[in-house]
Amino acid sequence: MRRDARTFLLVALALFAAGCEGVQSALAPEGVHAERSAFLFWAMTIGGTLIFAALIVLTGFALLAPRRSRQWMTQESLLIGAGVVFPVVTLSVLLTYGFIVTGRPVSGDGEPRPIEIAVDGRRWWWSVTYRDEDNRPVVSANELRIPAGRPVAIKLTSPDVIHSFWIPKLAGKLDMIPGRVNLLTLNARRVGVMRGQCAEYCGGAHALMAFNVVVMAPEAFEAWLRRERASALEPADALAQQGKALFFATGCNACHSIRGAAAASELGPDLTHVGGRTSIGAATLGVDKANFARWIRDNQHIKPGNLMPAYGIFTPGQLDALASYLAGLH
The missing domain is CATH 1.10.287 (Helix Hairpins)
Structure with a gap:
């Protein structure tokens, strides 16, 4: 009995300690x-x-x-x-x-003006819009990149249902309400990667509606934003070129945008530089060629209830070509 009690206590303490760390712990603030x-x-x-x-x-x-x-x-x-x-x-x-x-406000009178980023909560993914030095919109999806040590004003809204934006290591929750813009100011202490999520039930795929937050050094963030605003590069090899042709021939451009490639729909996530992100499917899968193929073929099993249909029409060779094209969009 005494040994069982000691084991139980050790396990409980280990679980408690584990909950204080990790990429999504409010008890390890950044x-x-x-x-x-x-x-x-x-x-x-x-x-x-x-x-x-x-x-x-x-x-x-x-x-x-x-x-x-x-x-x-x-x-x-x-x-x-x-x-x-x-x-x-x-x-x-x-x-x-x-x-x-x-x-109490995060930024004081002596600090630089906050960088403004607009985040729209969709069913069940995130549209993220930055502004470059010429105030032109730079659209991304399912990932938030911010500079360390700078106040960042996140403008939150939703075009469909109420979502809740939460990055436990950076700030508390704030709702995203259709027809209203709520403002959340973040100020990350140091560089690193952490996780955020929708914290209010918003429908079928809510449990898998997350995103990664990449905190970068200010100079690295500015360089990344300059690259991010550029159009997508043309495929470098024959397989990826075949994948690009399939992307348009099978109607993927009816839902997705790729700057510079005549795909401009906003129904689904912007894919201009999707190969350079840390995840796909709203932090559901990592970014590599195999996961792109899995997502296209089996996304309804991977993330049940999302609004993208599963595409079982592709042969293995076509799927490989399409995944090669998407993975190469850096």
């Missing part, structure tokens, strides 16, 4: 908002634990101590102070502190 939320969480958790422990001690004392030793616990002043005044004061202080901490 941004200003997330640091404030994490501090508030720990302050309330530790404070609540201490109060709970004190109540257990007092309850044990009331039950087990001699009657004469516990008579002081029946005083009216103690009941009013501990039962009314203490909870009201403590909760009021915590509520006020929470409003101050979470409501």
